[in-house]
Amino acid sequence: MSTVAFIGVGNMGGPMARNLLKAQEQVLAFDVSPAALKPVVDAGGKEAATALEAVTDADIVITMLPAGAHVRSVYLEDASVLTAARKDALLIDCSTIDIDSARAVHVAALKAGFDFLDAPVSGGVGGAEAGTLAFMCGGSDRAFARAKPVLEKMGKRIVHAGGAGAGQAAKICNNMLLAISMIGTCEAFALGEKLGLEHQKLFDIISAASGQCWSVTTYCPVPGPVPAAPSNRDYTGGFATNLMLKDLKLAQAAAAGAGATTPLGAEAAQLYSLFAAKGNGGVDFSGIIRMLRGEL
Numbered sequence: 001m002s003t004v005a006f007i008g009v010g011n012m013g014g015p016m017a018r019n020l021l022k023a024q025e026q027v028l029a030f031d032v033s034p035a036a037l038k039p040v041v042d043a044g045g046k047e048a049a050t051a052l053e054a055v056t057d058a059d060i061v062i063t064m065l066p067a068g069a070h071v072r073s074v075y076l077e078d079a080s081v082l083t084a085a086r087k088d089a090l091l092i093d094c095s096t097i098d099i100d101s102a103r104a105v106h107v108a109a110l111k112a113g114f115d116f117l118d119a120p121v122s123g124g125v126g127g128a129e130a131g132t133l134a135f136m137c138g139g140s141d142r143a144f145a146r147a148k149p150v151l152e153k154m155g156k157r158i159v160h161a162g163g164a165g166a167g168q169a170a171k172i173c174n175n176m177l178l179a180i181s182m183i184g185t186c187e188a189f190a191l192g193e194k195l196g197l198e199h200q201k202l203f204d205i206i207s208a209a210s211g212q213c214w215s216v217t218t219y220c221p222v223p224g225p226v227p228a229a230p231s232n233r234d235y236t237g238g239f240a241t242n243l244m245l246k247d248l249k250l251a252q253a254a255a256a257g258a259g260a261t262t263p264l265g266a267e268a269a270q271l272y273s274l275f276a277a278k279g280n281g282g283v284d285f286s287g288i289i290r291m292l293r294g295e296l
C-alpha cells in the first residue's frame with residue numbers, strides 16, 4: 001500500500017482519488033475547495049490542511065489542477081511540492097496544461113532530484129469515475145515505469161508518449177483533431193438534414209464508409225443513432241465546450257511556438273469561441289451542431 005498525496009480533487013481528481021482508495025491505497029487529499037474534499041474524505045481519504053502537509057510523507061504525489069498557472073504555483077513556488085516532498089517520492093501531474101509549464105516543472109523537478117511525469121488524461125468525468133481513463137505520459141522511462149502501476153488503478157490505457165511534455169503534446173494533438181472531426185461530423189449531418197436524409201440512414205452509411213470517425217460512431221451529434229451520446233440528453237453531461245476551447249487554445253499556442261501550420265485547428269478554435277460566447281460554455285461540445293444549423 002502506498003501513500004498518495006492528491007492535490008486538486010475536483011470533477012476529475014475526486015473520482016480518481018476515490019478509485020485509488022478502492023484499490024486500497026492511502027490517500028491524503030488537499031484542495032482549496034472544502035466542498036471538493038468531502039466526497040474523498042467520505043470514501044475513506046484523509047484531508048490535509050495544506051498542499052505541503054499532504055506531500056510531506058507521500059510515496060506518490062498526484063496533481064489534477066485547472067491550468068498551467070496552478071501547476072506552476074504548486075510545484076515551483078518557494079515553499080512547494082518540490083521543497084516539501086520526500087526525495088524518493090514520485091511526482092505525477094495529470095492536469096491538462098501548456099507544454100511550457102509542463103517542461104518548466106520537469107526541469108525543476110529533475111534538478112531537485114525527483115522523478116516527474118506529465119500524464120494528462122482523456123475519458124472525461126465518466127472515465128474518471130469508471131477507472132477507464134487513458135493516460136498520455138511524458139517523462140523518463142524510469143518515471144513511467146514507476147507511475148504505471150498507480151495509473152492503472154485509475155485508467156485502462158497508459159501510454160508513454162515520450163520525454164518531458166510529450167503527454168501534454170499528445171493530448172492537445174488528439175483534442176485538436178477531435179474538435180475538427182466533430183465540426184466536420186456536425187456539418188455532414190446538418191447538410192444531410194437539408195438534403196432530406198434520415199439521421200439513422202446517414203449514420204449507418206458513414207459509420208461503415210470512409211467518413212467513419214469517433215465523432216460519428218461513439219459521439220454522434222444528433223439524437224438516436226448512439227443512445228449514450230450527449231445529443232440524446234440535450235447536450236448535457238459530456239465534454240464541456242469551455243474545456244474543449246481550453247485545449248484548442250493550448251494547441252494553437254503550441255503550434256505558434258513550434259512553427260506548425262494548423263489552419264483547421266485555428267478555425268475550430270474560432271468556431272468554439274463563438275459557440276461559447278453565445279452562452280454555451282457549459283454545453284457538450286457536440287452541441288455546436290445547433291450553431292452550424294443556424295439555430296443560435
Ligand code: NAD
Nearest residue numbers: 008009010011012013031032033036065066095096124125
Ligand atoms: P475542476 O475545476 O473540477 O477541479 C480542479 C480542482 O483543483 C478544484 O477542485 C479546485 O478547487 C482545485 N484547485 C485549484 N487550485 C488549487 C491549488 N492551488 N491547490 C489545490 N487545489 C486547487 O477541474 P476538472 O474538470 O477536475 O479538471 C482538472 C484538469 O483535468 C484540467 O486541467 C482539465 O483540463 C483536465 N481534464 C478535464 C476533463 C473533464 O472532462 N472535466 C477531461 C480531461 C482532462
